[in-house]
């Protein structure tokens with residue numbers, strides 16, 4: 001089984017000049033299409049047993065002597081493939097700034113307070129319907145050095161595996177109505193039509209009374225190229241690649 | 246109707262406490278290390294990631310995925326390492342030599358490259374310098390223009406602890422590593 005390739009119309013380019021550090025780090029040559037072989041169509045296996053008790057509750061997993069400060073949230077959603085199949089047993093790892101916009105990371109120099117009770121990292125494994133749920137604190141915006149007065153919009157980093165290393169995805173979840181989105185070169189690096197799907201929806205159904213606001217963020221990974229036509233395309237690519245050699 | 250793929254974004258500079266916490270000394274259990282266990286010959290693998298100015302990148306994250314010694318994918322051949330804890334920005338893996346896959350492909354290790362500045366992660370493969378005969382028959386290596394094949398070969402050296410392979414990744418320039426659309 002092969003997967004549909006990365007859809008160029010949904011993903012950023014390797015080099016997006018407004019995002020300064022991409023200039024020296026993005027590859028300059030086109031990636032070489034190879035026919036799908038076992039190596040890239042398999043991947044590590046995950047199950048719920050790999051998780052620690054509070055791995056998906058960031059309001060609890062960094063506590064030292066009290067509760068973390070900030071707005072509590074529930075972030076939940078489904079992981080699906082392009083063919084609408086739910087993706088179970090998918091590891092999701094997240095990391096984020098605290099409510100003040102400060103990462104616990106040793107290299108973060110932003111002059112905002114560290115929250116002694118908040119780590120900002122968590123993980124979950126999707127259930128049989130591809131669902132996941134985190135409890136966390138709404139991350140703050142933070143400044144960065146890309147250009148004068150540059151601020152990252154509020155965001156949570158997401159890392160996902162899916163069924164193979166070919167479906168691996170690292171992305172960021174943003175918040176509705178954030179005025180920084182239109183100024184952020186990382187978000188703006190995404191083609192226009194695909195941007196809004198990186199913005200979570202406020203979800204009153206998932207909001208827990210007297211406790212936490214709900215946000216929904218669904219994620220779509222590459223799906224199996226299942227139709228005979230897609231298979232043909234794959235074969236054609238294989239031939240072309242061999243030809244070039 | 247098909248759904249659209251969610252867009253990729255950079256891993257950013259601050260992935261360490263979420264993705265490689267124990268390596269970087271954070272108080273959170275890692276579920277991946279830089280070691281792959283199994284039967285077979287143990288090998289060391291290390292290298293650096295260079296940007297377009299030839300400077301070593303200190304905030305890259307490298308993941309590897311490989312077959313076991315018999316060339317089978319068992320679901321446990323995965324490891325991860327960040328380049329920020331070594332004084333020379335190296336990554337290090339302690340693994341087993343993978344077998345040939347389907348008796349057709351030469352032994353190799355799949356590599357995923359993430360870093361601040363990369364909006365999309367990149368895929369490449371490590372082949373071994375001491376597998377010249379198998380490399381010559383490998384269909385993927387053969388699909389790479391001959392003058393760029395060398396960017397995919399890890400160089401062997403022998404140490405008291407066993408074979409060590411060095412594999413540097415060049416994001417740009419004359420020696421730009423071959424990346425794959427998989």
Ligand SMILES: [Fe+3]
Pocket residue numbers: 097152155157257259
């Ligand atoms: Fe961030």
